[in-house]
Amino acid sequence: MGFASKELLINVLFVLLPLFFVQMFYLVKYTHQSKRLKNWMVAIFPVISLVLCMLFPAPLMDGFVMDFRRIPLVLGVLYGGPWFGLLLLALILVIRFFQGGDGFVITSIMYPLFTVILIYLSKSYHMMSVKKRLLVVGLVLPASEAALLFIITQLCPIKIPGMIQLQLILLNMTAVFVAMVIWEIIRQNFELMQKVAKAEKLEVVSHLAASMSHEVRNPLTVTKGFMQLLYEDLPKDKQKDYLDLAIRELDRSVEIINDYLMFARPSVEKMEKIDMRLETQNSLNIMTPHANMHGITIVSVIPPAPIYVMGKTSQFEQCLVNMIKNAIEAMPDGGEIQVTIQSDRSTVSLMIEDSGEGMTIEQINRLGEPYFTTKSKGTGLGMMVSYSIIQGMNGEITVKSVKGKGSCFTITLPVYYERENS
Template identity: 35%
Template sequence: MEAMMTGMINNIFFIVFPLIVYQMLATAGQRNFFVSHRFMMTVLFSVSLVLCMLFPYQFITDGYIFDLRQVPMIVGALYGGPLVSAILFLVASISRIIIGGDGMYIALLNQFVIAVGVPFFRPLYMRINRSRKIMLIFSISITSLLFNLFAGAFFFGNPIHDIVGIWIMLMINQGTIIALTALMIEHMQRQEYMYEAFLKHEKMETVSHFAAAVSHELRNPLQSIKGFVQLMKEYEYSRERQIEFHQTILREIDAAEELIEDYLVYAKPTYGQLEPIIVASEVSHVLKIMVPYANGKDVEMHTDELDESAEILIDRYKFQQALVNIIRNGIEAMPEGGKLVLTVKSSPTKVWIRVTDTGVGMTKEQVRRLGEPYFSSKLKGTGLGMMVTYSIISQMEGQILVDSEKGKGTEFTLEFANLATTKSK
């Protein structure tokens, strides 16, 4: 009994082995059992049935040797189709001929019937629900063993052993294992379908967020332009007042153009000339630009440490845009005022620009979602600024690291390759 259980467990492992390998190697989002990976799965199932044949086990009586080769053959034929079934038949037949011994011819005949007959059930099998699939594959398994029993007696004169004591137990044994195998495959496929549906939903959600953000942001300047044009059409204004209206309209058009440019930067970033820049000087320049805005929000801005030797290769203006977005977010995160500190540090291989504020901070979930379309921690924010910032830094082979705690502030770190290292290469 112990030897039988050991052999059965080995055979079960040989059957489960292809499914484990498939889960490990199949590409996420491109999984489709025995379709996207037909070659790989055919090889794995071939290995499975050969191992089952090489390591059979005694079943109930010492004189009856049994293995589970029919499981990968039937499963492969149902999920893989005629071509896979034919390949598995060739592998099983060659292996059985090499092994030799009693019952070879009935085994070859049985394998041929499985290879030819089972693929005809595939269209039906793929249409029915999971419970009916289990019933069908269980029935095919029992039928294959019944064929062995009666074909052996009819064609080769093999004596029919104890039907109750041996054959019914064989049918239950193999039928249960093949049903469990099918359940595992169906569960894997259900998970794959759910994952693919999630990816499609996520893409559609991103598109809808973009559409919402564009309409929301463009509506304000367009409505202003429309309003001034209607006023100028319906009423007579002085030349000075018309010039004032024209200037307002032009400002709104400029705002709309900047918004569209920001979206284009995210969707398909385009950069001017990449040039080596001294990071400390660029940070000081951006600091001067943002000081009036910070003063208006009662925020104190200063530098803690500026490494004058730190140098990176980047588009100067896009870098300034990204840094301005981060600083503005830090200032707006301190509605009651606070401090914002900039530092620049470097090593032989890396350059770090840190922006630290004493603002409201963010939760781990908010940090994780930074840079997503239409996500913002601000009530009236669209998330466009940080989305563009992440796109700029990423496309310039940089990285953004965020460390934040609710109520204690946030630290943004921009990490780039040190230009000295790039030059040495």
């Protein structure tokens, strides 16, 4: 192309560059959920594109200049609606009036007519497929360009060679095709982003419901076990102990439901001082009958002196019950679970060691992920909740395991001292 190629390519840049700013606008709006960014602000970009195209046209011949103002007008009417199209038309007429020259008369005739055609097409434009949209614009824009060139050559004392006219039409077609493809990609990307965000919200709700069902089942299973034991001929005091433990487990299931309601409606969680030694023993008392039913012995090594950590008692107990239950289920043929508490001045470690099936490195790395489980039945949500609880207590869970020999889960938490708050 031998005529004013530099200036026309700059006009193409004026058309395309604002589209990338539109993408950045939507990316910031939806990624950061910014309420300050309003949808109407997108209209600024085609306005800027149109103004720049008209202020920096490409000189063609004998004082005749050319620009790509029709492309922002096309996109503005078809994607922004009739009222936005009329705004762009008014802007074109105002700028062209102040630029002066005979071209204003041609502009004031051609562009209102062109805008009316675009407004008519916009009524059914959004119901068309992308291919039909490209086809419609690919026919309308070259036709308008050809009509404009014909009128100019008829009314003005200027002769534009046919080859240059063809090049102008092809360049307009190429620029509008590229602009429309970019716009469609941007639009589809952000529609997809909204769908993904909606799907993620539904997935969170699904995880929450499944996790709550899983966690409530644990205390109900233990309660069922105690109730079954009451069928046996037991001393009155033993029956009372079992009933007390069953009621306590039902209370714990209510607490779990309340906890998940709080997850659904987040609030500031108050931390409390927990005697780790006492809560570990309570969890063992709950799980020992369940372990005995599966031919499993629980051996504990717990120091006599209190060891305090910060957390929430019900959640910490829920975590321990989950992990001990997993250890029981890892030994279908029976065995032994060893629970040990060790502490130094700054941290305390609780180790739950089983002689079960063990895990591979890949399985260990995926522990705590939603719906990952090493069992044939289960969701993996119990372990996910356990990891979440310990992280909320500023602790961590580490795992050592050998396939076929067993696993050792170590919960490490910072020790709480009264004098830290004095």
